[in-house]
Amino acid sequence: MLIELVKVAKFPARPWLADVRTPFGHTAVRWCGDPAAEPGEYHVEWTIDEDIVWGRNASPAVGTGGAGPGLRTGGHCVVLRGRLTVTEDGAALLDFDGTNILLDLADPLPEDVADTWVELFIERDKVSLCPYAL
Template identity: 70%
Template sequence: MLIELVKLAKFPGRPWLAAARTSFGHAAVRWRGSRAAEPGEYHVEWAIDEDIIWGHNAKPAIESGPGLRTGGHCVVLQDRAALLDFAGTKVLPDLADPLPEDVADTWVELFIDSDKVSVYPYVL
């Protein structure tokens, strides 16, 4: 997926974070590329390093449509249940338990600690 890297930041005791902008929102996520990366457009793969637990870090979305935003110390990802499809980029989250049956093919929000959402840049 193509993102705009706005800037990189490093805070004491925290990983490198990228201020990333997409067509459906922006958030600070863990940067797994060069620490010398300049602002600009990058193709990236997304990874979520946290189990998804319905009612804990996953809930029904109020609105439909994909989304990405910051929510306190979390990144809020919004997409269809159990399969995030960010503009054609698939992210398969690890589900601790199956989602409720009535959630299938509905819009959900995932609240993931920003240290647990990573982007890995690659060259086409």
């Protein structure tokens, strides 16, 4: 996914954080690239390092301005809105504006949530961006 890197910053006892913008939102998440990265556009892979538990850190995207991808800060969390996909072998993916993010599930998802818009509430340090070159 193409993002705009606004800046990279380091706070005491915290990982490097990237202040990023997308066409559908803005937040700060863990940066796995060069800490000296200059502002600009980067292709990145999103990773979520937290188990998904329906009803705790994942819920239907109801009343969030309609369907479509979303990204925002929610207190100490990052809120990602995307379309949830469940594969035949039970793996869960978040379709985040055409980019698939593999999700680790703590428990099986309810049967009626596949192919619906969901929001994930993930601690900022558990969401990372890894830049790559095309």
